[in-house]
Amino acid sequence: MNLDLAYRSFVLGVAGHPQVERLIKHRAKGLVRRYVAGETLEEALKAAEALEREGVHAILDLLGEMVRTEEEARAFQRGLLELVWALAGKPWPKYISLKLTQLGLDLSEDLALALLREVLREAEPRGVFVRLDMEDSPRVEATLRLYRALREEGFSQVGIVLQSYLYRTEKDLLDLLPYRPNLRLVKGAYREPKEVAFPDKRLIDAEYLHLGKLALKEGLYVAFATHDPRIIAELKRYTEAMGIPRSRFEFQFLYGVRPEEQRRLAREGYTVRAYVPYGRDWYPYLTRRIAERPENLLLVLRSLVSG
Amino acid sequence: MNLDLAYRSFVLGVAGHPQVERLIKHRAKGLVRRYVAGETLEEALKAAEALEREGVHAILDLLGEMVRTEEEARAFQRGLLELVWALAGKPWPKYISLKLTQLGLDLSEDLALALLREVLREAEPRGVFVRLDMEDSPRVEATLRLYRALREEGFSQVGIVLQSYLYRTEKDLLDLLPYRPNLRLVKGAYREPKEVAFPDKRLIDAEYLHLGKLALKEGLYVAFATHDPRIIAELKRYTEAMGIPRSRFEFQFLYGVRPEEQRRLAREGYTVRAYVPYGRDWYPYLTRRIAERPENLLLVLRSLVSG
Structure with a gap:
């Protein structure tokens, strides 16, 4: 399995957890607005x-x-x-x-x-x-x-x-x-x-x-x-x-x-x-964007930390 | 200039020297027979x-x-x-x-x-x-x-x-x-x-x-x-x-x-x-084959050494 695929599977897997979903929905508004109107x-x-x-x-x-x-x-x-x-x-x-x-x-x-x-x-x-x-x-x-x-x-x-x-x-x-x-x-x-x-x-x-x-x-x-x-x-x-x-x-x-x-x-x-x-159903779409670009994962983590 | 190109230019340049040509013609017969009938x-x-x-x-x-x-x-x-x-x-x-x-x-x-x-x-x-x-x-x-x-x-x-x-x-x-x-x-x-x-x-x-x-x-x-x-x-x-x-x-x-x-x-x-x-004019052809594959250069060097 190449690196791209491993990364994508990891992100899509983690993103599926309800607590992760709540956290991202609450703390990553900046990233959401970038990809979702x-x-x-x-x-x-x-x-x-x-x-x-x-x-x-x-x-x-x-x-x-x-x-x-x-x-x-x-x-x-x-x-x-x-x-x-x-x-x-x-x-x-x-x-x-x-x-x-x-x-x-x-x-x-x-x-x-x-x-x-x-x-x-x-x-x-x-x-x-x-x-x-x-x-x-x-x-x-x-x-x-x-x-x-x-x-x-x-x-x-x-x-x-x-x-x-x-x-x-x-x-x-x-x-x-x-x-x-x-x-x-x-x-x-x-x-x-x-x-x-x-x-x-x-x-x-x-x-x-x-x-x-x-x-x-x-x-x-x-x-x-x-x-x-x-x-x-x-x-x-x-x-x-x-x-x-x-x-x-x-x-x-x-x-x-x-x-x-x-x-x-x-x-x-x-x-x-x-x-x-x-x-309203933007979360799965956003996780696919994160799964496509490691840079986006950094943006998420940064917004979780900076809040 | 990418690596391929640099290697090719180097080989084609060196191979052009008369002494190198004589040496290869004399010592690299095995390699020649591989690429030239x-x-x-x-x-x-x-x-x-x-x-x-x-x-x-x-x-x-x-x-x-x-x-x-x-x-x-x-x-x-x-x-x-x-x-x-x-x-x-x-x-x-x-x-x-x-x-x-x-x-x-x-x-x-x-x-x-x-x-x-x-x-x-x-x-x-x-x-x-x-x-x-x-x-x-x-x-x-x-x-x-x-x-x-x-x-x-x-x-x-x-x-x-x-x-x-x-x-x-x-x-x-x-x-x-x-x-x-x-x-x-x-x-x-x-x-x-x-x-x-x-x-x-x-x-x-x-x-x-x-x-x-x-x-x-x-x-x-x-x-x-x-x-x-x-x-x-x-x-x-x-x-x-x-x-x-x-x-x-x-x-x-x-x-x-x-x-x-x-x-x-x-x-x-x-x-x-x-x-x-x-x-008879096989030498330029052979040098192009050497210039295409670094492995061939090794074969040449090995045959020059082993003679």
Whole structure:
């Protein structure tokens, strides 16, 4: 098990303890505000407006974890609809992201499809773009099925996500070409077995560039969702060299991660979006951010000590 | 300057001294025989036959460096023709490799084209495949021009080489698609400025995989000329996963480099070719092999000491 993985498992393990959760929620407010816009829709919209003033567009993401009942799925959908309606009047690009498990995918695909369709029916006429996040590998097939179904029903303001750490992804990309998908490309953030995912970070990065260049060559619009400076620099060089206009792709970051790089890219004329999470269920999201960057663990410890 | 580069420059610099050359030629025969089949055509054919017995096919490569006059170019062409005629009767796959500078490319493109055409006229009817090596970046354009010209004249048993360390290569690959080229893909072994080539080894490797997968996806026959175990393993996984038959690609090694891996791949049913250099002008070739692998420098020093 490499060091990255050991560190992540350790952090996610410790963070799961109720006392640790209480301590962080109480003492690490500074760190929370860096990565989470707030617990309410108003706080999220405020964060989005602040980003807009810096030339960065927001992807608003209502946080919510495990949905176990249809009722919880419908309650979550309610939150999404409120977000869509609240965005409707905004003068800046309107864009939300959601996970299908939050709409009951694990309960029934039909339920998730029905709830998602209702969201798109509200979102599309209001100019709100909806991104279906990709979750862990057992859910890839269903997520792609729902995406294709909704595109076939005529919805166009909905995008998909593919993960470069999965072996299957090039095939998924080629199969999706007829749909001319708006594609977000990520490396992938779940712990996957080596039977389905590259264990070697260098191959994940190489596949990221391969799939990104392939998608651009096939004429797709691609959102490059990575913080990796090497990959961002190569994509800037590549698109310039191949004469691919900046209207054909964008860069996406997590809210609070490399904010100065987000602003710099925006000033250089690239479309930049930040994935702005909000909602009461922010703790699991925050622990994933801590698990990704040892520096964040230091920030947590420092805020626990300084209080 | 990274360590690799410093080591290479040091070795190539020292190896240039006449006394060092004499010493190595006299004392390092064991190392020479490992990487060079011999000085004569007979020794080269013998080495090719030995490889065939191990299931590895030979690419015979007559060594020769700087050609300064038309006379030297014609003399070199003579050697190639003798090689082609000698191969004609052989029962195993017949395949040679040549550098266009050896046919006077630096003197005149027309001369090189004329001499190469004569070689192909002799080779093609005898079933001898001819690979045009790719040299340093200032010669890429001319090499591609000659390749296209000869394909347009109707020659089909001639292949080209593209180098993944050059930024231009994806465009070159896409431009070549109409010719359905038999493509050898290498990382690239010349010292190139960062204005034309990736300085970052990880991007060279990523581009190698990207171009290789792109070429396979476009239906080309690809010879993967790399010793990199990570890349070989990923190509084996990728071709298997994408259902690309082993008749559509091959692996190529340098003679004497990872011979056990060459045999293992052949036993697994892959087409494997070894690039077998021979001829009197082997010294510059050998120094490049030493410059590539510090282990080889140790072998040289050991043979100088043991004598």
